[in-house]
Amino acid sequence: MFAIPLLAVTFLAAPAENELVERIERLQLQNGMFLDRTSDRTTVSSAATGMGSYALAYAATRGLADGAEVAQRLELAFQITTQANPARNHGWLAHFTDTNGNPKPFSEISTIDTALFYMGMQKAAELLNLPHLQQRIEHELGKIDTSFVLRDDKFLHGFYWPEGNNTSDDAQPDFIRHRWADSSEGVILYKLFNIEFEFEIRRVDYPLFVYLYPLMFFEDERYVRLLSEAVDFQIAEYGYSGVTATDGPHGYTIHDRNLISPLLLSAVGSRFPAALETLQKYSLDPAIAAYYIPSGWVNSDDLTIDLASAYVMLVQWKGYSHREDLVTESAPTATR
Structure with a gap:
């Protein structure tokens, strides 16, 4: 299956750590918030801010980012995001905001993106040993009205305001009636609020990222198994793995069997070596965030959540256990 030892493949199948950190840093604004993507300098993502902050906190602990600067921006981003959030949102955050934290008129108020923001902030503050910020995070978490979006003990996906930011004070939101009740990233919400959760629907055919995100924040054997089974499912069904939600040739794509993420595969492959077979099969550079198999299209517009999660x-x-070797090691045949 592999022409060289598997351990060596693991090292070769990861992008250079310093280069990946630099790509994440380019997506951060001076106020600590993170852009949704490189090409749009006007749109911040709450999930991206949480996940990007978490990633740079790790980089700081590994000597690849300035710890004091990361901490300062972390606190500023948390302050701006929470203070700009309108009271009518009951503490839940808009997925997309402007660069000052004001919700974009088109954006949903998203339960999962709120969870990714807070979980990322919690983990970053823990890594950087910022007890004052940890207390502020707990204080703001306590102000979120979970009952506003709980139905039959399950969280809704979120809600919209019918007229965007021009809604009157007595307006009612349009709720997104889908519930986080399945084997997806929704488990993060329940962990954040210490609510017991058992999924009602178990599936392994979702985009691969949904099984990866929970494992960023906690070790849960259910999701370790789900991720392993999801990789195996894709290999059996498609002949390769890495199918996920990311940018495709025609914009952001939730599910297309031909759209894979070499970068995600490099992360998954550091624990599940079967994922690395796809990188070798197509001679892919693991630094590539998205690759379209039929045409060879490669995404050049970085998304914070893709880079940070990987x-x-x-x-x-431990994909970067031997960082000094990874920085200098040449990558597989590039297709960028």
Whole structure:
């Protein structure tokens, strides 16, 4: 299956750590918030701010980012995000905001993106030993009205305001009626609020990221098994793995069997070596965030959540155990 020892493949199948950190840093604004993507300098993502902050906190602990600067921006981003959030949102955050934290008129108020923001901030503050910020995070978490979006003990996906930011004070939101009740990233919400959760629907055919995100924040054997089974499912169904939600040739794509993420595979492969077979099969550079198999299209527009999630998992799963070798090691045949 592999022409060289598997351990060596693991090292070769990871992007250079310093380069990946630099890509994440380019997505951060001076106020600590993170852009959704490189090409749009006007749109911040709450999930991206949480996950990007978590990633740079890890980089700081590994000598690849200035710890004092990361901490300062972390606190500023948390302050701006929470203070700009309108009271009518009951503490829940808009997925997309402007660079000052004001919700974009088109954005949903998203339960999962709120969870990713707070979980990322918690983990970053813990890594950098910032007890004051940890207390502020707990204080703001206590102000979130969970009952506003709980139905039958399950969280809704979120809600919209019918007229965007021009809604009157007595307006009612349009709720997104889908519930986080399945084997997806929704478990993060329940962990954040210390609510017991058992999924009602178990599936392994979702985009791969949904099984990876929970493992960024906690070790849960259910999701370790789900991720392993999801990789195996994709290999059996498609002949390769790495199918996920990311940018494709025609914009952001939730599910297309031809759209894979070499970067995600490099992270998953640091724990589940079967994921690395796809990188070898197509001679892919693991630094590539998205690759479209039929045409060979490669994404050049970085998304913070893609880079940050891969970096966190590469660090946690020891994909960068020998960082000095990774920085100088040449990558597989590039297709960028």
